[in-house]
Amino acid sequence: MRRQAVANIPSPPGGEGKAEGIKAMSMNTNDNKIFSKTQLMQFLIAFFFTALGIITAYYTTIAGIKLDLSKKAESTMVNQLDKRLSNIEILLNKNFLTKDEFHVFSEDLQKRLARIEYQLAVINSQ
Numbered sequence: 001m002r003r004q005a006v007a008n009i010p011s012p013p014g015g016e017g018k019a020e021g022i023k024a025m026s027m028n029t030n031d032n033k034i035f036s037k038t039q040l041m042q043f044l045i046a047f048f049f050t051a052l053g054i055i056t057a058y059y060t061t062i063a064g065i066k067l068d069l070s071k072k073a074e075s076t077m078v079n080q081l082d083k084r085l086s087n088i089e090i091l092l093n094k095n096f097l098t099k100d101e102f103h104v105f106s107e108d109l110q111k112r113l114a115r116i117e118y119q120l121a122v123i124n125s126q
Contacts, residue, residue: 070123077116084109 035043088105 066126073123074120077120081113081116 088109
C-alpha cells in the first residue's frame with residue numbers, strides 16, 4: 001500500500017515520471033529501519049549487561065545460601081559437642097567413671113571429633 005502511494009507522487013517539472021517515482025520508492029524503503037546500527041549496539045550492550053547482572057545475582061545468592069548452611073551446621077555441631085562435654089564434666093564430678101572407662105570414652109570422643117572435623121572439611125571444600 002505504501003508503494004502505491006509513493007508511485008502516485010507526481011513528478012516535478014522536467015522529471016522522468018515513473019523513474020523518479022521508483023527512485024523515491026527505493027529511498028523510502030531503505031530509510032524505514034526500525035533501529036539504526038548505533039541503537040542496535042546500545043540495545044545489545046544493555047541486554048548483555050542485564051543478563052550478566054542476573055547471572056551474577058543468581059550465583060551470589062547460591063554462594064550466600066551455602067555459606068549460611070555451613071555456619072548453621074558448624075554451630076549445631078559445636079552446640080552438640082558443648083552439651084556432651086558438659087555431661088562429661090557432670091559425670092566426672094560425681095565420680096561415676098573409673099580411669100579405664102574415662103580412657104575408653106576419651107578414645108571414642110576423639111574418634112567422633114575426627115569424624116566431625118572430616119565432615120567440616122568436606123563442607124568447606126564444596
